[in-house]
Amino acid sequence: MAPTDVRGGGPRTQRTAVTAESVLDAALTLFAERGYHGTAVSQIAAALGVRTPSLYNHMTSKQELLETIVRRTLDDVHAEFDAAVAGLDAPADQLRAAVRVYARRHATHRRQALIVNRDTTSLPEPALSRMRQRRRDHETATRAVISRGIEDGSFSVGNAGLASFAILEMSVSIARWFREDGPRTAEQVADEYAEFALRVVRYRP
Amino acid sequence: MAPTDVRGGGPRTQRTAVTAESVLDAALTLFAERGYHGTAVSQIAAALGVRTPSLYNHMTSKQELLETIVRRTLDDVHAEFDAAVAGLDAPADQLRAAVRVYARRHATHRRQALIVNRDTTSLPEPALSRMRQRRRDHETATRAVISRGIEDGSFSVGNAGLASFAILEMSVSIARWFREDGPRTAEQVADEYAEFALRVVRYRP
DNA sequence: CATACTAGCTAACGCTCATAAGTTTGCCGT
DNA sequence: ACGGCAAACTTATGAGCGTTAGCTAGTATG
Numbered sequence: 001m002a003p004t005d006v007r008g009g010g011p012r013t014q015r016t017a018v019t020a021e022s023v024l025d026a027a028l029t030l031f032a033e034r035g036y037h038g039t040a041v042s043q044i045a046a047a048l049g050v051r052t053p054s055l056y057n058h059m060t061s062k063q064e065l066l067e068t069i070v071r072r073t074l075d076d077v078h079a080e081f082d083a084a085v086a087g088l089d090a091p092a093d094q095l096r097a098a099v100r101v102y103a104r105r106h107a108t109h110r111r112q113a114l115i116v117n118r119d120t121t122s123l124p125e126p127a128l129s130r131m132r133q134r135r136r137d138h139e140t141a142t143r144a145v146i147s148r149g150i151e152d153g154s155f156s157v158g159n160a161g162l163a164s165f166a167i168l169e170m171s172v173s174i175a176r177w178f179r180e181d182g183p184r185t186a187e188q189v190a191d192e193y194a195e196f197a198l199r200v201v202r203y204r205p
Numbered sequence: 206m207a208p209t210d211v212r213g214g215g216p217r218t219q220r221t222a223v224t225a226e227s228v229l230d231a232a233l234t235l236f237a238e239r240g241y242h243g244t245a246v247s248q249i250a251a252a253l254g255v256r257t258p259s260l261y262n263h264m265t266s267k268q269e270l271l272e273t274i275v276r277r278t279l280d281d282v283h284a285e286f287d288a289a290v291a292g293l294d295a296p297a298d299q300l301r302a303a304v305r306v307y308a309r310r311h312a313t314h315r316r317q318a319l320i321v322n323r324d325t326t327s328l329p330e331p332a333l334s335r336m337r338q339r340r341r342d343h344e345t346a347t348r349a350v351i352s353r354g355i356e357d358g359s360f361s362v363g364n365a366g367l368a369s370f371a372i373l374e375m376s377v378s379i380a381r382w383f384r385e386d387g388p389r390t391a392e393q394v395a396d397e398y399a400e401f402a403l404r405v406v407r408y409r410p
Numbered sequence: 411c412a413t414a415c416t417a418g419c420t421a422a423c424g425c426t427c428a429t430a431a432g433t434t435t436g437c438c439g440t
Numbered sequence: 441a442c443g444g445c446a447a448a449c450t451t452a453t454g455a456g457c458g459t460t461a462g463c464t465a466g467t468a469t470g
Contacts, residue, residue, distance in 0.1 A: 037242035038327060054448050118323055122243060166401050169378030170371040177370060196371050199404045246458060259418055
């Protein structure tokens with residue numbers, strides 16, 4: 001049946017190599033699709049064309065996969081936020097830039113976004129608290145931009161917290177519907193959402 | 206130890222009755238907290254102070270619990286939408302009313318909202334397709350209101366679909382952070398979000 | 411007072427899960 | 441040519457899952 005003998009010990013030769021990164025990538029796809037608890041390790045193995053125990057040559061546990069995915073994603077979010085607002089002074093410019101990168105990320109990294117939003121709570125302590133804190137930090141930073149805009153009069157919104165939640169979460173939801181082959185590019189969607197954000201805070205130049 | 210003999214056969218007398226509804230309520234709490242796949246039937250039983258198999262006197266399967274929760278919630282969403290827009294003509298009034306009830310629901314029915322958003326995909330076909338369709342119907346109806354507002358000139362937004370997604374999903378996210386004992390009531394939050402919605406579509410009276 | 415129903419219980423089943431242990435195989439550097 | 445390592449394999453383990461079966465004790469009905 002099989003064109004080459006694919007069973008038995010020894011490294012694979014005819015197949016794309018299984019590596020720590022390829023395991024993570026397969027987990028990324030499956031966790032995003034069926035959730036962490038809804039995904040069996042055996043399904044990750046099957047996606048890579050390998051028996052289940054072979055995975056443990058490239059990972060230490062299922063939980064660690066989830067933690068790595070969440071940690072990396074939150075690290076990236078923070079780095080992008082910092083890079084986006086650096087060098088900008090006006091709150092409107094900062095908010096536009098921050099929402100743009102955040103919204104774009106949720107179009108370009110859908111799987112990561114879905115997992116972080118759906119399955120972070122499946123992490124064991126103390127990782128859970130650490131990750132929650134990192135998420136809060138990002139929200140707080142966004143809120144601070146809005147607060148500064150309210151103070152200097154360029155924004156006009158009752159409560160900075162409510163607005164920052166609304167803005168961030170509407171961006172998050174892009175991951176739910178965006179399609180790479182859809183009618184709009186990630187950049188276009190990001191620009192549009194950055195505009196939405198400025199309207200929510202009632203930006204007036 | 207136990208003040209009354211609580212073991213052995215026979216119905217409980219000293220405890221609040223276990224009913225189909227109380228099972229659903231316990232499932233609601235646990236599914237919302239840990240997710241459908243993350244919740245064991247034994248945990249639902251424990252929450253009710255009962256052994257696991259006893260639950261099956263009040264339900265037929267774990268999956269049916271999820272399906273009931275999702276179906277009821279989506280039914281309610283539709284009914285509320287219809288009731289909210291009925292009798293209103295202006296797109297702005299309709300959008301405000303529709304967002305108000307949708308946002309309020311996500312504050313007052315947090316558990317249902319979290320489950321629908323997180324675990325609908327765990328439903329087996331054909332229920333999954335049915336529920337997805339019902340969700341799409343609600344989005345389409347909201348989009349139609351926005352489109353009418355664009356046509357009659359009271360709204361000014363590039364794409365009705367993008368706007369309706371953003372508005373609905375920012376409302377959904379209320380379920381993530383709202384606390385009943387927080388600084389704002391559900392009504393206040395709903396009013397604020399209805400305002401956000403009108404800003405997103407650039408409503409000008 | 412007998413009967414039937416309700417709603418608990420214990421026990422057990424068949425599965426699947428994540429993970430461990432130990433074995434086999436092919437390639438690479440010497 | 442060969443020894444060792446990397447990475448696959450098979451097999452196994454113990455725990456937990458959802459669910460069924462069969463039993464028992466109170467409660468309501470006649």
